[in-house]
Amino acid sequence: MRDAPIGSRKRVSGLSSILLVVASASLAAAIPGTARAAELLQPDRDRLERWVKILAAPELEGRRGEGARRTAAMLVEEFGRLKLEPLFGDQYVQVVPSAPPANVEGRNVGAILRGSDPVLRDEYVILSAHYDHLGKPNGVLHPGADDNASGVAMMLEAARCLATAPEPPKRSILFIGFDLEEAGLYGSRYYAANPPIPLEKVALFITADMIGRSLGGVCDGWVFVMGSEHVPALRPWIAEAAENRHLTIGLLGADLLLLNRSDYGPFRNRKVPFLFFSTGESPAYHTPDDVPETLDYATMTEISRTVHNLVERAADAPSLPKWSDKVDHPVEEALTLRDVLRVMSANQEALKINTAQSFLINRTLRTLDGAIERGRYEPSERAGVLQAARILIMTTF
Ligand SMILES: [Zn+2]
Numbered sequence: 366m367r368d369a370p371i372g373s374r375k376r377v378s379g380l381s382s383i384l385l386v387v388a389s390a391s392l393a394a395a396i397p398g399t400a401r402a403a404e405l406l407q408p409d410r411d412r413l414e415r416w417v418k419i420l421a422a423p424e425l426e427g428r429r430g431e432g433a434r435r436t437a438a439m440l441v442e443e444f445g446r447l448k449l450e451p452l453f454g455d456q457y458v459q460v461v462p463s464a465p466p467a468n469v470e471g472r473n474v475g476a477i478l479r480g481s482d483p484v485l486r487d488e489y490v491i492l493s494a495h496y497d498h499l500g501k502p503n504g505v506l507h508p509g510a511d512d513n514a515s516g517v518a519m520m521l522e523a524a525r526c527l528a529t530a531p532e533p534p535k536r537s538i539l540f541i542g543f544d545l546e547e548a549g550l551y552g553s554r555y556y557a558a559n560p561p562i563p564l565e566k567v568a569l570f571i572t573a574d575m576i577g578r579s580l581g582g583v584c585d586g587w588v589f590v591m592g593s594e595h596v597p598a599l600r601p602w603i604a605e606a607a608e609n610r611h612l613t614i615g616l617l618g619a620d621l622l623l624l625n626r627s628d629y630g631p632f633r634n635r636k637v638p639f640l641f642f643s644t645g646e647s648p649a650y651h652t653p654d655d656v657p658e659t660l661d662y663a664t665m666t667e668i669s670r671t672v673h674n675l676v677e678r679a680a681d682a683p684s685l686p687k688w689s690d691k692v693d694h695p696v697e698e699a700l701t702l703r704d705v706l707r708v709m710s711a712n713q714e715a716l717k718i719n720t721a722q723s724f725l726i727n728r729t730l731r732t733l734d735g736a737i738e739r740g741r742y743e744p745s746e747r748a749g750v751l752q753a754a755r756i757l758i759m760t761t762f
Pocket of ligand 1: 367
């Protein structure tokens with residue numbers, strides 16, 4: 366997840382290719398290449414956990430600078446191992462040129478799983494996650510286990526399952542690890558401005574950023590999904606993908622976050638249908654405490670399986686819903702916000718909620734209860750509710 370925009374950063378120096386190969390080979394070797402056939406079909410909890418531990422290991426230095434390069438090399442190796450085609454001509458890597466104000470060069474890593482249908486293979490579903498993190502600010506390692514080793518682990522597991530499925534997908538699927546997300550979405554912005562495949566051919570863009578903890582440390586078992594306001598017909602797909610899982614889906618409009626806070630931003634700006642999955646900011650957000658030991662791997666597995674299922678369905682469906690400029694904010698969003706506020710209310714002590722915040726929560730809950738009872742969520746009500754939710758998120762978490 367991207368924080369506030371940052372200033373200039375040191376340009377990263379080159380890294381010995383031998384070191385790259387050795388480091389990535391030894392790390393990737395920790396992921397076993399064989400498993401029982403049934404386990405190949407959906408993201409596996411142990412593999413997810415192993416990837417998070419590899420990506421958040423001190424050797425990758427918080428995935429900035431040389432650590433980011435080593436991570437990129439590891440993604441290249443994994444895409445190659447899965448026999449996926451390179452996305453950028455004969456390369457898996459797209460160099461993101463250094464530009465002000467960040468002044469740091471980056472590397473997007475992407476691969477194609479070619480679709481089998483003679484017509485649909487020319488349409489694409491993108492599954493992405495940013496792999497960069499904060500490095501070692503003031504010499505202190507920020508491992509970024511939730512942000513965003515969790516999302517990358519999900520993407521790699523989904524890629525493994527889809528690449529080894531008995532039947533290839535009908536549409537083509539792109540897997541992309543974006544760099545420089547933390548520096549202001551530079552990796553995904555560069556990609557969207559310089560796509561190897563025209564964005565008009567992208568039927569759906571999915572990204573996950575932070576799927577290993579919980580909002581405020583209290584919304585356990587939840588995942589928030591943004592973007593369905595532009596493609597409401599995807600909502601039943603999301604619900605069906607999550608069916609019978611220990612998971613609560615919270616639909617939200619992306620405008621709850623005033624800025625584009627993750628890699629969906631450049632695609633949203635270009636009207637590419639998108640879905641953004643996140644469990645939200647936890648108390649460990651952007652701190653050295655974002656370590657693998659504290660992630661909720663059970664929920665992360667459920668989220669990964671939901672996303673995998675959704676990608677598979679989107680790749681095989683005869684047609685996909687198109688982007689709509691007219692946003693649709695359903696009463697489900699009011700339910701999501703109501704339930705989150707109720708959880709906050711029930712955890713007042715842990716969250717150190719003061720009298721003013723408590724007043725705001727109760728007032729907002731009354732508005733939401735009214736809307737839910739009527740089954741209609743007026744735009745004016747929603748504006749007030751979102752404003753209150755933003756204040757509460759900013760001041761509480
Ligand atoms: Zn972040």
